[in-house]
Every structure is written in structure tokens, then in C-alpha cells.
Amino acid sequence: MMKDDPSLATGFSFFNPITKTQPYLLHCNGHWGGPEQAARHPLGDAVWQRQREFLSQAGAPRALADLSLVCFSNYPFETLFEQSARAWGYPLTVVGRGTTRFNFRKKYEALLEEALPGITTPWLLMADSRDVFIVRPLEGLAAEAASSYPGADMVYNAERFRWPEKTESGLFAFEEEQYGAISPWRYLNSGLGLLRTQALRPALEELLRVRCAPHPANSAWRRLRYRLFHGMDVDFDDQEALHHYHCRHYPRVVADARCALFQTTGRINLDWSLGA
Numbered sequence: 001m002m003k004d005d006p007s008l009a010t011g012f013s014f015f016n017p018i019t020k021t022q023p024y025l026l027h028c029n030g031h032w033g034g035p036e037q038a039a040r041h042p043l044g045d046a047v048w049q050r051q052r053e054f055l056s057q058a059g060a061p062r063a064l065a066d067l068s069l070v071c072f073s074n075y076p077f078e079t080l081f082e083q084s085a086r087a088w089g090y091p092l093t094v095v096g097r098g099t100t101r102f103n104f105r106k107k108y109e110a111l112l113e114e115a116l117p118g119i120t121t122p123w124l125l126m127a128d129s130r131d132v133f134i135v136r137p138l139e140g141l142a143a144e145a146a147s148s149y150p151g152a153d154m155v156y157n158a159e160r161f162r163w164p165e166k167t168e169s170g171l172f173a174f175e176e177e178q179y180g181a182i183s184p185w186r187y188l189n190s191g192l193g194l195l196r197t198q199a200l201r202p203a204l205e206e207l208l209r210v211r212c213a214p215h216p217a218n219s220a221w222r223r224l225r226y227r228l229f230h231g232m233d234v235d236f237d238d239q240e241a242l243h244h245y246h247c248r249h250y251p252r253v254v255a256d257a258r259c260a261l262f263q264t265t266g267r268i269n270l271d272w273s274l275g276a
Contacts, residue, residue, distance in 0.1 A: 023263040044265040059089030073129035074099035084133035128191035153199035157262035158185035158255040179257035188255040190239040210241040
């Protein structure tokens with residue numbers, strides 16, 4: 001539900017009527033930017049339409065004492081999350097610019113090698129670049145995480161459907177057991193997470209060692225060719241790796257099933273979500 005709120009530069013705040021929470025960021029999980037975006041993400045598209053003028057502005061700089069913002073982007077243009085951070089005035093570190101032959105491993109490698117050495121804040125917000133935007137001031141985000149998920153080092157947004165499909169079913173069953181009674185948002189999504197900086201290096205190193213299930217679209221020859229000539233594991237999927245890591249390290253790693261911090265917009269009916 002959108003409520004008019006003149007105290008916010010964006011002109012509205014977002015309220016989840018199921019979890020009774022007011023998330024800080026929205027994630028249009030899945031492809032964003034194609035002609036089908038309005039049909040697949042009516043809520044995300046409605047928010048984007050209301051934010052278009054705001055996203056074209058440059059906000060007054062506002063530093064965050066406890067939080068650094070990072071995104072991976074190999075696109076040659078300013079992405080949605082970059083626009084949102086600029087409009088709010090938050091500093092943002094972009095890693096991966098100029099990367100060719102994108103592979104999901106490169107997100108973790110860039111975070112480990114390019115971003116992490118320069119991070120001095122206790123928390124890091126890592127977001128997908130093309131489909132995430134800020135809808136609430138981030139000054140209270142880290143404190144909200146500590147209150148909602150005490151003891152957690154990594155809090156990721158949650159979604160309503162299983163992905164990727166090749167992930168072991170037992171990992172999804174684990175998430176259903178942990179979060180099924182809380183809300184429909186019960187599956188961890190890797191596209192948006194609040195991460196404790198001091199715990200991040202060993203976490204990333206372990207994630208990069210996860211062996212993901214073979215993707216049915218990848219032939220044995222394609223796997224061998226990419227491994228030999230490009231040093232890439234074409235079956236690696238960052239979200240699948242996180243499902244494994246989540247199961248091993250819960251509750252230090254949690255999905256935000258309460259939507260206290262984040263809101264995914266996939267499969268949300270616009271009439272249910274958007275009020276006057």
C-alpha cells in the first residue's frame with residue numbers, strides 16, 4: 001500500500017499489509033526493463049512510474065555511518081539502483097563495470113576483490129543493479145536488522161517462489177520449515193542483502209567453493225570449453241550457492257520473511273498492494 005508522506009522526498013511510503021511492516025527497499029525480482037515488466041511486476045512498475053521524476057534528480061549528499069552500498073553492474077549505463085542511490089544522495093560503490101562474459105561467480109569475486117578492501121562500515125548493503133530501488137531512508141536499516149534478526153550476520157530478501165529450479169528440493173524444504181508460518185515470502189533471494197562486513201570474507205570464500213547442480217541447458221562440451229578457455233563454471237548460480245550456505249549457517253544467515261527490511265514484488269497483485 002502506498003501512503004502519501006510529504007516528509008519523504010519520494011512522496012510515498014510502502015506498507016506491507018500482511019506482515020505489517022514498512023520495508024526500506026523494493027526488489028523487482030526477475031527480469032526488469034523489458035516490455036513485459038508491467039505485467040510481471042505491476043507493483044514494481046507502479047512504484048517506478050511514481051519515482052521517475054525523483055530518480056532523475058541528484059539528492060544532497062547524505063553519508064551513512066554504519067552502512068556502505070554496493071552493487072555489481074557490467075552495463076555501460078546508469079542502472080536503476082545507481083539512479084536510486086544518486087537521487088537519495090547515498091554514496092554507492094559499483095563493481096564489475098567493463099566485465100565481459102558475465103558469470104554469477106563474478107558477482108562474488110568482484111565483491112571480495114574490488115569492494116570489500118575499501119569498506120570501513122560495519123554493514124554492507126549488496127543489491128542487484130537493475131531491479132532494486134530505495135523507498136525509505138536507510139539511516140535506520142542496520143538497527144532494524146539487529147532488532148528483527150539478533151545475531152544474524154547476513155540478512156537477505158525473501159521471495160514467494162523457488163529459484164533456481166535446479167536447486168536441491170531439500171534446501172527449499174528447509175526454508176519452508178523455517179519461514180512458512182511467518183509469511184508467503186519464505187525463499188531466500190540473493191539479489192538484495194544486508195551483510196556484516198567482518199563476516200563477509202570467509203562467507204564469500206565458502207560460497208565460491210559451493211558445487212552447484214548441473215544446468216540442463218549446459219552440455220558437457222560447453223562446461224569443458226568455458227572452464228578451459230574462460231576459467232568459468234557455467235553451472236554456478238549465486239542464489240543456489242546461497243541456498244546451500246543458508247541451510248548450513250542458519251540463523252547467522254536468514255531470509256527476511258517478515259519483510260522488515262526488504263520487499264520483493266514478484267507475484268504480488270497490484271490491487272492488493274497499492275492503495276490510494
